[in-house]
Amino acid sequence: MKFGIVTFPGSNCDYDAHHAVTDALGAEAVYLWHKSHDLEGVDVVILPGGFSYGDYLRAGAIARFSPIMREIVAHARRGGPVIGICNGFQIACEAGLLPGALMRNAGLQFVSAPVRLRVENPDTMFTNRYATGDVLRLPVAHGEGRYTADAETVERLEGEGLVVFRYVNAAGEVDPSANPNGSVNAIAGIVSAEGNVLGIMPHPERAVDPLLGSADGLGIFQSMMAHVSA
Amino acid sequence: MSRFRVSVNISPRQGILDPQGKAVAEALHSLEFSEVRDVRVGRFVVMQVDAADRASASQRVREMCDKLLANPVVEDYQIASVEET
Numbered sequence: 583m584k585f586g587i588v589t590f591p592g593s594n595c596d597y598d599a600h601h602a603v604t605d606a607l608g609a610e611a612v613y614l615w616h617k618s619h620d621l622e623g624v625d626v627v628i629l630p631g632g633f634s635y636g637d638y639l640r641a642g643a644i645a646r647f648s649p650i651m652r653e654i655v656a657h658a659r660r661g662g663p664v665i666g667i668c669n670g671f672q673i674a675c676e677a678g679l680l681p682g683a684l685m686r687n688a689g690l691q692f693v694s695a696p697v698r699l700r701v702e703n704p705d706t707m708f709t710n711r712y713a714t715g716d717v718l719r720l721p722v723a724h725g726e727g728r729y730t731a732d733a734e735t736v737e738r739l740e741g742e743g744l745v746v747f748r749y750v751n752a753a754g755e756v757d758p759s760a761n762p763n764g765s766v767n768a769i770a771g772i773v774s775a776e777g778n779v780l781g782i783m784p785h786p787e788r789a790v791d792p793l794l795g796s797a798d799g800l801g802i803f804q805s806m807m808a809h810v811s812a
Numbered sequence: 813m814s815r816f817r818v819s820v821n822i823s824p825r826q827g828i829l830d831p832q833g834k835a836v837a838e839a840l841h842s843l844e845f846s847e848v849r850d851v852r853v854g855r856f857v858v859m860q861v862d863a864a865d866r867a868s869a870s871q872r873v874r875e876m877c878d879k880l881l882a883n884p885v886v887e888d889y890q891i892a893s894v895e896e897t
Contacts, residue, residue, distance in 0.1 A: 639855075639880070639881070640883055643880060643883070644880075647880070675885075676883065681885075682885060683883055683885040683886045685824075685828070685829075685886055686832060687831070688829060688831050689831070690831050690832065690835055728829075730828060730829075730885070730886055731885065732885075764829070764831075
């Protein structure tokens with residue numbers, strides 16, 4: 583199983599993602615340069631966090647036109663797994679791989695803090711190692727993470743079980759004070775209608791070892807491993 | 813071929829929460845500009861564009877807005893001016 587981690591100018595979580603999938607998960611990983619047109623035979627693409635192209639114009643707006651993105655969109659259209667984390671989630675939305683957009687946090691501040699997420703749907707290739715209602719502890723670090731979509735899209739996401747992670751409090755309940763950015767319905771992560779693209783604002787790759795404060799994120803990578811190996 | 817100075821206003825769509833605009837409105841209120849009712853903060857883009865005429869310059873800029881400059885999910889845009897330079 584081989585992961586491809588894209589490095590855009592301004593990516594800064596590519597090394598964390600590499601560490602997560604190689605050292606913590608034990609899979610193979612390569613870095614994919616944004617100017618390349620070659621996915622190098624990877625099974626899974628990771629769009630990592632960071633500030634690609636300085637977040638100029640809108641977060642992810644310019645990265646989505648990078649040369650490598652044409653191949654990644656084709657990979658996703660073929661059903662290939664793609665995981666967009668933080669800035670990667672923003673890029674996936676801008677590229678049309680996921681519906682909606684990530685806007686300026688409602689509180690206007692950049693939020694860097696551990697948050698709790700509840701697993702809403704364990705029947706995806708990214709969450710099959712979790713159970714419904716599991717509460718994960720993962721860090722967030724973003725200024726533009728407020729998930730927004732029109733009412734019809736939100737209704738479809740909810741109705742089809744495409745909302746996979748939601749911000750919750752210590753009791754595992756949705757609570758405005760536990761929502762770090764004001765996302766609609768406290769949405770923290772969604773999958774595409776076909777189920778092969780995950781966008782998540784918190785950072786599972788920074789929570790893969792108890793030494794880092796949490797190993798709760800490892801399950802996402804283990805889920806993909808279980809899915810691809812199956 | 814002529815050169816045109818095209819300016820575009822991009823703003824958050826109506827109904828979409830604009831926390832930046834809200835913060836600016838609150839700051840204006842605290843400066844005693846109590847007449848301010850609503851503030852929305854967007855972007856203003858000015859570019860020099862070579863085109864055969866005004867219509868084709870604004871048509872091309874519209875395409876640029878649809879593709880890159882604005883995100884139709886959350887933003888509206890308006891071509892504010894097209895001036896031959």
